Amino acid sequence: MIDVRHLTKTYGSFKAVDDFSFRVQPGEVVGLIGPNGAGKTSTLRCIVGIQAPSAGTITVGGHDIVTAPVDAKRLLAFMPDEPQLFEYLTVMEHLRLTARLYRVRDVEARARDLIAELQLTGKEHALPTELSRGMKQKVAIACGLLHDPKALLFDEPLTGLDPLGIRHMKETIVARGRGGAAVIVSSHLLHLVEEICTRIVIIDHGRKVADATLEELKAHPELGAAGSSLEQIFLTATAGEP
Amino acid sequence: MIGAFLYLMGCSFKNRLRRRLQRLREPRYVIGLLVGLLYFYLAFFRRSGRPRVQGDAAAVAAVVGPLQFFGGLFLFSAAVIAWVRPGGRPPLPFTRPEVQFLFTAPVTRRQLVHYTLWRSQIAILIGSVIASLILRPGSLSAGWTLVAGIWVVLMTLRLHLVGVALRRLSLASHGRMGLARQWLPLVVVVGAAGVLAHALIGAWPVLASLKDGQTVLAEVQRLAGQGAAAVVFWPFNALVRLPLAASPAEFVAALPPALILLALNYVWVLRSDAAFEEASAEHAERQAAMRAAPRPPSKGRLAAPFTLAPIGPPETAILWKNLILIGRYVSLRTLVRVLPAVIVLGLVARSGGAGGFGVVLGTLALPLAAMAMLLGPQIARNDLRQDLARLPLLKTWPVRGAALIRGEVLAPAIVVTVVAWLLMLTAAFLGGGLREGSREATLLGANRASWLAAACVLAPAIVLAQVVVQNGLAVLFPAWVAIGAARARGIEATGQRLLMLAGMLVALIVSLLPGVAVAAALAILAYWATGMVLILLPALIVSVVVLAECWLAIEGLGRVLDRTDPGAVEASE
Numbered sequence: 059m060i061d062v063r064h065l066t067k068t069y070g071s072f073k074a075v076d077d078f079s080f081r082v083q084p085g086e087v088v089g090l091i092g093p094n095g096a097g098k099t100s101t102l103r104c105i106v107g108i109q110a111p112s113a114g115t116i117t118v119g120g121h122d123i124v125t126a127p128v129d130a131k132r133l134l135a136f137m138p139d140e141p142q143l144f145e146y147l148t149v150m151e152h153l154r155l156t157a158r159l160y161r162v163r164d165v166e167a168r169a170r171d172l173i174a175e176l177q178l179t180g181k182e183h184a185l186p187t188e189l190s191r192g193m194k195q196k197v198a199i200a201c202g203l204l205h206d207p208k209a210l211l212f213d214e215p216l217t218g219l220d221p222l223g224i225r226h227m228k229e230t231i232v233a234r235g236r237g238g239a240a241v242i243v244s245s246h247l248l249h250l251v252e253e254i255c256t257r258i259v260i261i262d263h264g265r266k267v268a269d270a271t272l273e274e275l276k277a278h279p280e281l282g283a284a285g286s287s288l289e290q291i292f293l294t295a296t297a298g299e300p
Numbered sequence: 301m302i303g304a305f306l307y308l309m310g311c312s313f314k315n316r317l318r319r320r321l322q323r324l325r326e327p328r329y330v331i332g333l334l335v336g337l338l339y340f341y342l343a344f345f346r347r348s349g350r351p352r353v354q355g356d357a358a359a360v361a362a363v364v365g366p367l368q369f370f371g372g373l374f375l376f377s378a379a380v381i382a383w384v385r386p387g388g389r390p391p392l393p394f395t396r397p398e399v400q401f402l403f404t405a406p407v408t409r410r411q412l413v414h415y416t417l418w419r420s421q422i423a424i425l426i427g428s429v430i431a432s433l434i435l436r437p438g439s440l441s442a443g444w445t446l447v448a449g450i451w452v453v454l455m456t457l458r459l460h461l462v463g464v465a466l467r468r469l470s471l472a473s474h475g476r477m478g479l480a481r482q483w484l485p486l487v488v489v490v491g492a493a494g495v496l497a498h499a500l501i502g503a504w505p506v507l508a509s510l511k512d513g514q515t516v517l518a519e520v521q522r523l524a525g526q527g528a529a530a531v532v533f534w535p536f537n538a539l540v541r542l543p544l545a546a547s548p549a550e551f552v553a554a555l556p557p558a559l560i561l562l563a564l565n566y567v568w569v570l571r572s573d574a575a576f577e578e579a580s581a582e583h584a585e586r587q588a589a590m591r592a593a594p595r596p597p598s599k600g601r602l603a604a605p606f607t608l609a610p611i612g613p614p615e616t617a618i619l620w621k622n623l624i625l626i627g628r629y630v631s632l633r634t635l636v637r638v639l640p641a642v643i644v645l646g647l648v649a650r651s652g653g654a655g656g657f658g659v660v661l662g663t664l665a666l667p668l669a670a671m672a673m674l675l676g677p678q679i680a681r682n683d684l685r686q687d688l689a690r691l692p693l694l695k696t697w698p699v700r701g702a703a704l705i706r707g708e709v710l711a712p713a714i715v716v717t718v719v720a721w722l723l724m725l726t727a728a729f730l731g732g733g734l735r736e737g738s739r740e741a742t743l744l745g746a747n748r749a750s751w752l753a754a755a756c757v758l759a760p761a762i763v764l765a766q767v768v769v770q771n772g773l774a775v776l777f778p779a780w781v782a783i784g785a786a787r788a789r790g791i792e793a794t795g796q797r798l799l800m801l802a803g804m805l806v807a808l809i810v811s812l813l814p815g816v817a818v819a820a821a822l823a824i825l826a827y828w829a830t831g832m833v834l835i836l837l838p839a840l841i842v843s844v845v846v847l848a849e850c851w852l853a854i855e856g857l858g859r860v861l862d863r864t865d866p867g868a869v870e871a872s873e
Contacts, residue, residue: 069867108695109865127862131698142693146628147621157610158617159697165610185628187589 059084059240060105060209065114067100074100076264077114082242084208087235089251090244092261093296098244101261102211106136118209132160135202139214141194143186149197150182153204160205172200177226191218199230209240216247228254252288262296305415313422320790328779329792336795364544369521371540372533378457382464383489390579391465392416399584403577410570424454445551449543452558456539459565466572469579492532499529535561603627614699618707622682626715662730669723673759676716677766683708684771689784691866702858709771709854713764720759728752754839761846768850769807772857773800778868815845
């Protein structure tokens with residue numbers, strides 16, 4: 059569903075992502091982890107079409123994000139770490155706007171379900187200024203899920219959520235993966251990645267340093283020797299880089 | 301402690317200055333600075349180079365009296381209004397980092413007051429120098445007395461306003477006890493206002509009998525200078541006398557009473573026991589929230605303009621969104637703010653001799669329609685000029701750049717056009733006629749409906765062209781256009797804005813030229829062949845050509861937007 063090939067992203071002379079390739083199949087939940095400045099967010103922003111790759115190709119459902127962006131984006135949903143909402147639209151109006159942009163016919167029914175699922179009931183007519191950060195995050199996620207995307211990208215999805223919200227968010231991500239969507243979760247919370255991801259991609263200094271399931275990583279002769287937890291594997295995988 | 305405060309202020313000033321200088325590495329800021337400097341030179345300095353004509357001194361002496369009166373009146377009004385105006389700003393505004401660092405530090409309340417007074421010095425000094433430059437003193441000695449005089453006036457005013465705000469805060473927090481504590485300043489203010497009201501009421505029959513404004517002004521000045529009114533005005537006049545001093549000797553003579561007033565206000569502020577920290581911290585939070593979302597919208601205002609169908613072109617969805625934006629920000633309060641200006645304009649127009657309120661309204665509507673068409677597209681910014689700040693979000697939408705721009709420009713274009721149409725209709729139906737029997741009346745009056753129709757046909761094209769140009773400039777030069785709520789400050793920002801305005805005007809003229817050329821040729825041919833003056837058809841041609849140009853421009857801009865990296869916009873903010 060998501061196919062990233064030899065992705066390179068440069069900012070001036072700085073190479074944020076360097077010849078990075080990976081694939082995400084339908085039903086997979088891939089954890090994209092790496093230290094600060096490793097190139098995670100640049101990768102996500104290139105996949106969803108916010109930024110153009112400097113080199114390499116990205117396809118979503120067979121549509122190239124550069125040459126056929128509208129078709130590719132129709133399959134995508136991106137939930138950034140900082141929810142981007144229009145301060146003058148209510149929750150329901152955000153959903154209606156999203157429905158129109160993504161051609162969702164049964165917006166009222168779907169919106170009702172998502173509002174209930176994300177515990178936004180009673181907040182349908184609230185403006186973002188009246189919502190907590192966690193609530194805003196949920197609104198952004200509701201907008202992302204409204205068109206039943208085939209590829210979902212979450213950037214630090216648990217930021218600002220309360221314990222119950224965290225639990226629901228994990229269930230939402232896992233449910234989308236089980237429902238056949240290709241999911242990428244970028245997070246520094248390694249226990250989250252360990253818990254919900256079916257495969258893990260580690261990136262450091264823009265380059266891929268590991269791409270395997272947790273069990274495969276544990277069985278790796280060098281990485282697995284560090285210990286059995288993802289944290290120990292991650293620290294080993296990213297320690298040797300310059 | 302003062303060392304820490306001075307260090308904080310010094311570092312803040314130095315780093316702000318350094319950042320501004322670093323920006324000059326980029327050509328856009330250098331060009332903006334040069335244009336800004338040229339503008340300020342032409343506006344303020346060039347005139348000072350003119351040789352002074354004889355008689356200037358006499359002219360200056362003639363205006364000193366009224367200036368002193370109005371200056372004193374202004375200061376008196378400011379002092380009284382400070383007591384009665386609705387609260388909002390705290391007495392001592394602090395920023396969020398200041399609240400975080402200073403309120404939690406072992407710093408006394410009095411030291412915090414001193415810090416804010418020290419901090420305000422930079423703005424007051426710069427304000428004094430700029431005001432002096434605008435007033436153009438004739439010599440160096442006149443220059444420094446003017447700067448020093450304005451500084452004393454502004455500083456005393458600042459101290460007084462802080463003092464009033466602290467007293468009000470104390471009143472609010474202590475209730476009746478507060479009234480007992482603050483009885484003296486309240487008695488002084490109410491007593492002073494009463495004295496002036498009494499003097500004015502007593503002299504009203506005389507004032508009402510005077511013929512012209514000049515004699516009324518002279519009489520009011522005379523009243524203010526005698527009896528109890530003179531006592532009320534004394535402190536304010538004592539302050540104003542300082543910047544108006546004609547010589548250093550006069551300045552020195554006026555200095556002691558002004559300094560005494562400054563010192564009294566200073567002591568008054570320091571003696572306050574008002575606990576301002578909570579109000580200041582709340583204000584800091586509000587300011588920070590406003591920077592994130594400058595004006596909180598209200599869902600209680602206008603509802604969505606129409607029901608958005610789930611399926612349809614994305615342009616309609618973006619139009620719907622941007623119309624909601626207007627509805628959430630335009631309020632009754634906005635209209636109430638505009639109303640006084642409209643009433644004043646109406647009264648001015650009426651005093652010009654036009655008869656009947658309807659005619660006044662109609663006469664006013666025509667220039668207002670022209671203003672709406674020319675200034676409206678710059679004021680109504682509910683388009684990409686707002687939304688480019690959210691470019692990362694817009695880029696995730698499955699919408700082509702051209703469709704996005706089309707949707708974005710629709711809302712301001714429609715709103716401004718409708719306003720212009722309403723004003724045109726008002727002008728056409730209520731406006732005064734031309735002189736009867738004149739050639740213009742025959743030519744134009746008979747075709748009023750045609751002129752109205754032509755103007756209505758032209759309006760959307762002219763408005764849309766400007767909105768497209770404004771949005772185009774934002775897409776092509778995001779660093780030069782104010783994106784979102786951010787407003788760059790400084791001379792270079794002024795220069796950039798002037799350049800953008802010039803670019804907008806050039807682009808508008810160029811976009812009009814082809815249509816106007818075709819329409820003019822057709823009109824001349826028709827007049828030559830039939831003797832008829834065509835009005836509507838040429839307007840229609842211009843409109844169609846401009847709309848076609850807009851369409852093509854949007855297609856081109858859409859391709860640019862598709863390639864635009866949000867980083868380029870983010871870096872410019």
